[in-house]
Amino acid sequence: MKEVTIVGAGLVGSLWAVYLSKAGYKVRIFERRPDIRKAEISAGKSINLALSDRGWKALEGAGVADRVRDIAIPMPGRIMHDMEGKLTYQAYGKENQAIYSVSRGGVNARMMDIAEQVGNAEITYNMKCTGADLKEGICHFENTETGAKQTVKSDLIFACDGAFSAIRYNSMQKLDRFNYSQRYIEDGYREVLLPANEDGSYKIEKNALHIWPRGRFMLIALPNEDGSFTCTLFMPYEGENSFSQLTSADKVDRFFKETFPDFYEMMPNIGEAWEDHPLSSLAITRCYPWHHGKAVLMGDAAHATVPFYGQGMNAGFEDCTVMWELMQKHNEDWEKIFEEFSIQRKPDGDGLQDLSLHNYHVMRDYVADPKFLLQKKIEAHFSAKHPEKWLPLYSMTTFSDIRYSVAWKEGQRQQSIMDEVMTTEDIEAKWDSEEVESKILELLER
């Protein structure tokens, strides 16, 4: 029986343990943090996550989707809140399609249960990876509480240790011809908890992702099981409307009152709650190759992204689907599996990141724009009539398992077509006309 080391008991490491166990491997997981199921600590970044098709598919592939379903709240669309508190609803996809809100802490705890109970994995906590010999399959760990050192040799190493992967930093970055980049975007985020009503009910529509788009910044809210919402303000660090301006409870209070009046009404104590969560940064990390010797990077360690398409977790879970397919294809010849995983999956990591950055601008700048909403309406209308010719970009990304790289390319093509369609005279009146339909059909032929 082959012995395998997984570095990181996060979402991807925990799920991958189940797949490996299914294939007959003995799995040991080493996690840097304490067990979040026992301690009152956060599981890192705490933006709520949105589980969508790729994630569900990977969970189903491991036979554990049902164990997650009860903590996932469906959000079939987004609700935009304008300055006057007026609401606009936009469905994400077709009827019966939704993305699902899960809290990071909740889903991570659940995934650890699954790794232990279904994956028969042994998880050791407080184990910081201090180095590795990837050719030999050796990892060095140090216990962060006792200082004790441990060296672990195994047949394979799966580095599922996040955006700032210790395996990657300690043992891959200095390899000749290893490409790497970490790029922080100019915005940061701060979380705010909008509590439930006294009777435990939700203060705003439960089954939706709420957005207060304000151009250069935005507030979003995702539902929790207990009636509360995890809200996140995304905003530049510096400049006119920026975190650097919100230096006192008074200023925060005034800012929310003026900018998010309907939110402020629900949470007039925002000024005091402001410091409950820290200001955090957002980065994209890219690297290549994703493997070396007996080790491979998966999830954020390979392709960490900004959260604006809600695809980070889904992409990490999909890595498990892809790796599993390669295991079948190459009959567990791991040299071939790792090599093909790097080559095949890298463009999709890049595509995921390009999509995420793109949606950052869409959510911030366009989601409230009538022209953008009209464009999306035309696309949905056309797509309903010609589903084989047009799958909207959001649906390709969220409600399909089309490769991210393909979705991104197809999305750019669709955008250039819609750029032309939107110049049609009197488009507001003609949006569902035959003229517009033929124009799209014609442009698709080009």
Added chain:
Amino acid sequence: MKEVTIVGAGLVGSLWAVYLSKAGYKVRIFERRPDIRKAEISAGKSINLALSDRGWKALEGAGVADRVRDIAIPMPGRIMHDMEGKLTYQAYGKENQAIYSVSRGGVNARMMDIAEQVGNAEITYNMKCTGADLKEGICHFENTETGAKQTVKSDLIFACDGAFSAIRYNSMQKLDRFNYSQRYIEDGYREVLLPANEDGSYKIEKNALHIWPRGRFMLIALPNEDGSFTCTLFMPYEGENSFSQLTSADKVDRFFKETFPDFYEMMPNIGEAWEDHPLSSLAITRCYPWHHGKAVLMGDAAHATVPFYGQGMNAGFEDCTVMWELMQKHNEDWEKIFEEFSIQRKPDGDGLQDLSLHNYHVMRDYVADPKFLLQKKIEAHFSAKHPEKWLPLYSMTTFSDIRYSVAWKEGQRQQSIMDEVMTTEDIEAKWDSEEVESKILELLER
């Protein structure tokens, strides 16, 4: 008297020691390698370097230019060798303008002498930087021969420790919002030494940079003082014409015979000499910010580039000029100096790298192209008539101290003008006509 730590006794660290000493600082330098003046070791990458105006200006600012002049061989132009061994000469600038060939080992040894003798610096060798506390001004070193550890506290830290800077890796990369990238280009290089004739004379023109441009790859040669040439083959790692194909002395022999016949004639033993030097990679590293606490990055540590514009050393030396000017401006208020150095100099680091990548393509693909040579002739002709309106890009980069960022932008503008000029009918005949001159003047006004 303020005490200062310089990490790295390379070209930039050694020169910067002189400037600091001039300002009354006590300088200690810690170098990872042994003393190259005593040991038979290479000073890292050994492509010969081309010293040009920015470099000379920085050496003169420290009053040490004369100490370098005797090991520098002027190269007023480049000589292209075609497949038939036919030579084409192209001057780099005006009469009396030249770039200067220096061997990396030779100039580094000389700069260490200067650091000790003029900069009163104390250099300690075999000292590997294992970590640092940049807020406190503390560096940790380990002696690579004895294993002894040493902690050094000083008022300021200058990290001049190269493309893969230990200070940057150990103490800056994990800082929140620190941007970093290392990107290897698809080409590598291998050095070949073309020996002098038996009487010590040069086998080809001494005072020139020789290029054998072959489209996707090229060979270059720079003169040494002893009659030899340091030659470098730049070529992709993989593919049709690539290092991966040159797997035996026979294959190398055949490749040179067919591809560089005039070179092969001078060095028929190339097949055996092939393994004298290793195949090495080429990378661009970018990062931001360049400072933190009491430390700042200079030279390659801040903006390592590929060698195709011959500006890596010159840019590093120019960092000394810029830092020195900021010292005067801010009266040695180092917080302000470091901050402004990062903000002001970063675009020039980027510009330097963009220029280097651009010249990589120019040298490889265009330098032998009659159309390209004609374009350069037109530019030179126009520039001679209207020197205040047009300084060729190569001259801006090499024979001026115009900011790299400005040169790069201006170069792109010139290129778009020349793109139009070169479409003129019968341009080969009219290149020095009034028609072409007025066209350029008109396009410059746009």
